[in-house]
Amino acid sequence: ETGVTQTPRHLVMGMTNKKSLKCEQHLGHNAMYWYKQSAKKPLELMFVYNFKEQTENNSVPSRFSPECPNSSHLFLHLHTLQPEDSALYLCASSRRTAGGGNEQFFGPGTRLTVL
Amino acid sequence: AQSVTQLDSHVSVSEGTPVLLRCNYSSSYSPSLFWYVQHPNKGLQLLLKYTSAATLVKGINGFEAEFKKSETSFHLTKPSAHMSDAAEYFCVVSGGGYSTLTFGKGTMLLVSP
Numbered sequence: 001e002t003g004v005t006q007t008p009r010h011l012v013m014g015m016t017n018k019k020s021l022k023c024e025q026h027l028g029h030n031a032m033y034w035y036k037q038s039a040k041k042p043l044e045l046m047f048v049y050n051f052k053e054q055t056e057n058n059s060v061p062s063r064f065s066p067e068c069p070n071s072s073h074l075f076l077h078l079h080t081l082q083p084e085d086s087a088l089y090l091c092a093s094s095r096r097t098a099g100g101g102n103e104q105f106f107g108p109g110t111r112l113t114v115l
Numbered sequence: 116a117q118s119v120t121q122l123d124s125h126v127s128v129s130e131g132t133p134v135l136l137r138c139n140y141s142s143s144y145s146p147s148l149f150w151y152v153q154h155p156n157k158g159l160q161l162l163l164k165y166t167s168a169a170t171l172v173k174g175i176n177g178f179e180a181e182f183k184k185s186e187t188s189f190h191l192t193k194p195s196a197h198m199s200d201a202a203e204y205f206c207v208v209s210g211g212g213y214s215t216l217t218f219g220k221g222t223m224l225l226v227s228p
Contacts, residue, residue, distance in 0.1 A: 004158070006158075033215075041220075042218055042219070042220045042221070043205070043218040045215055045216075048215060056215060090158055090159070092159075097215065102147065102209055102216075103147075103149060103161055103164050104161075104216060105161065106151075106158035106159040106160070107158050108156075108157055108158045109156075109157075109158050111156070
């Protein structure tokens, strides 16, 4: 596998379910990101991890819980979600978070539907 | 602080005609600028980037963009549109120091035969 992969590609869950999204990057990058992409809204940055440490949390509700066990893997744990959380969740990685090499490479996304 | 404005939410062109997608930015620092493309049900793909080298940047698939500091613009162009160019395009700015990317709202490019 090359680039950034995400699983599952599609997920339907009820409001009381617990599920996890997985992201893996095969690029040797040190930074990883979660974004939310809703219809008719700009891309929203949710979390940033740099060398496995969370460096940014953009006021994301606690029902979204990220985990970064190493620089290649990133998870987003979901519980008691709301219908308005339905969106495309994108993972990205970059060599650095700033300066040269901060261009981000994106996975294909997980299309999440909350019923 | 940084921001980016994509001036058109939709652009329609005929196949074989030029493409112009407009982007203006604001940044307190010398910015890095990017264009990404997103095809339906896919992730975002980097088209090109500007990082204070040449002001005319060439990207993949025949796209290019010109950084104009005096106009705070970074418009994306292509001489001849192809049907496969139909997608959503995002202009992105990154400021100096520790800084994450700020995305524009996107421009949907429609290409008709």
